[in-house]
Amino acid sequence: MNISLNITKSIHEWLFSIMPEGVANIVEMALIGLLYLAIFAILGLFLVLLERRVAAWFQLRIGPNRVGFQGVLQTMADALKLLSKELTGTVKADKFLYNLAPYFVIISSLMALAVIPFTKEFQAFDINIGIFFLIGVSSIGVIGILLGGWASNNKFALIGAMRSGVQTISYEMSIGLSLLTMILITGSLQLSEIVEVQKSGWLIVQGHIPAIIAFMIYMIAGTAETNRAPFDLVEAESELGAGFHTEYSGMKFAYFFLAEFINMFLIAAIATTIFFGGWLSPFGITESIPWLGVFWFLGKALILIFLMMWFRWTFPRLRIDQLLTLEWKYLLPINLVNIVIMALIVWLNLTIKI
Amino acid sequence: MSYFSDIYNGIKTLLTGMSVTGKYFLTLRKGAITQQYPDNRATLKMFDRFRGEVIMPHNEDNEHRCTGCQKCEIACPNGTIEIIWDRGIDENTGKKKKKIDKFVYHLSMCTMCGLCIDVCPTDAIKWGQKFENSVYDRTQLTRVLNKPGSKLQHGVED
Numbered sequence: 001m002n003i004s005l006n007i008t009k010s011i012h013e014w015l016f017s018i019m020p021e022g023v024a025n026i027v028e029m030a031l032i033g034l035l036y037l038a039i040f041a042i043l044g045l046f047l048v049l050l051e052r053r054v055a056a057w058f059q060l061r062i063g064p065n066r067v068g069f070q071g072v073l074q075t076m077a078d079a080l081k082l083l084s085k086e087l088t089g090t091v092k093a094d095k096f097l098y099n100l101a102p103y104f105v106i107i108s109s110l111m112a113l114a115v116i117p118f119t120k121e122f123q124a125f126d127i128n129i130g131i132f133f134l135i136g137v138s139s140i141g142v143i144g145i146l147l148g149g150w151a152s153n154n155k156f157a158l159i160g161a162m163r164s165g166v167q168t169i170s171y172e173m174s175i176g177l178s179l180l181t182m183i184l185i186t187g188s189l190q191l192s193e194i195v196e197v198q199k200s201g202w203l204i205v206q207g208h209i210p211a212i213i214a215f216m217i218y219m220i221a222g223t224a225e226t227n228r229a230p231f232d233l234v235e236a237e238s239e240l241g242a243g244f245h246t247e248y249s250g251m252k253f254a255y256f257f258l259a260e261f262i263n264m265f266l267i268a269a270i271a272t273t274i275f276f277g278g279w280l281s282p283f284g285i286t287e288s289i290p291w292l293g294v295f296w297f298l299g300k301a302l303i304l305i306f307l308m309m310w311f312r313w314t315f316p317r318l319r320i321d322q323l324l325t326l327e328w329k330y331l332l333p334i335n336l337v338n339i340v341i342m343a344l345i346v347w348l349n350l351t352i353k354i
Numbered sequence: 355m356s357y358f359s360d361i362y363n364g365i366k367t368l369l370t371g372m373s374v375t376g377k378y379f380l381t382l383r384k385g386a387i388t389q390q391y392p393d394n395r396a397t398l399k400m401f402d403r404f405r406g407e408v409i410m411p412h413n414e415d416n417e418h419r420c421t422g423c424q425k426c427e428i429a430c431p432n433g434t435i436e437i438i439w440d441r442g443i444d445e446n447t448g449k450k451k452k453k454i455d456k457f458v459y460h461l462s463m464c465t466m467c468g469l470c471i472d473v474c475p476t477d478a479i480k481w482g483q484k485f486e487n488s489v490y491d492r493t494q495l496t497r498v499l500n501k502p503g504s505k506l507q508h509g510v511e512d
Contacts, residue, residue, distance in 0.1 A: 054379075057378075057379050058375050058378055058379050059378070060378060060386055060387050060388075061386060061387070061388045062386050062388045062390070310372060310375065310376065310379075311372075313375060314368075314371045314372050314374070314375040315368065315371060330361065334361075
């Protein structure tokens, strides 16, 4: 546990002073777990509301504005409704896997959330293979989708899940390779160290041309990874009902739904950390106040999330063959060439450092 | 070598699309087309082509333009319009002439197809803009469109 800003340090010392070490450790872990669950829930609800408002604005509508001031409580009301709904299921469903699937999805995105550095030392798990861990954990989510689609015993759900498998496995290559391009500059997989490296210029500035190409590839692949439009043929409403979560209702559906939005946040958060200097302020304006890093981090992440929403409400859905053509014929070769260019740039010391 | 131009064109068209939606996003304050209905009930104005109900406009002398030709009654596919007519003496010529007694319109049966309005030779009936038609009793949906004591506007038949 690496949270050691002053306030968390005093809580830490207070806990260790009133109870034995083992108990204090467990209590602290539980507290941090609760904190992350709270972040998860609040972020999820906020992002759903943001998505609906932004979608409305893109389509010249107004969006939800009835519950609370300008509709701020709308998603709370939705969550309450989903909580009180009956959990239905198909008769011939594989009950165990059917119930297990949402937890795979939600736990994988929670685990990924743990390594994101929100600000200096506000990071639950500063593992030294951070990026590798993120790539690994984020691909567990697809197992949940596959299980959910398979176990619901519904043809729409199965087709949706299989498409999701194809799509996520293909685009994971691009995500991994584009992050690898940036790791050539940082020379470290640890997220906190990657942010430290960026004190002499954000990586998108340091790596200039190949970094921008890598960022574009990352955003395309990241959008595909979260199964959002224009890559939402996993849950293409017009042809598959609701895709892999056709048979889910109530809170289990809400888990899938929240996890989708948290995944979107994660993609944006990783992009912020790798390309845009994480919690670092532009030109080091607020370097002396580490708490403000949270706002810089969330601000940058929200801008990237807005970009993804912009994609969603602009582009039409791709066909499955177009999807695979884009990945295997365009993104992957460009990415491989890009890595070579980046390696040359790092080798010849052509990076821009402020 | 169309590979690279494909990439270029792809990115260019994507950016064009994003600029279109981006403009929409920025002008949303002026352009929002949503009507916040129960709130703006006093000022709500329906658009011209809205089909709310069939009405028969009367002028200030309580005169309508319906000659009682019954073309609308024949055109109506589901028997919405029922014309109860009578013969009366025309003041100008002194001859016996057909005139409407009651133009009965069953709103509950109307599908808003507009055939009656298309077929009317004298433009006696038109689309009304009122849409708040819910009532507690079905009989209130059967309406007599010509006002009591109204008569045919002079010169319609010429």
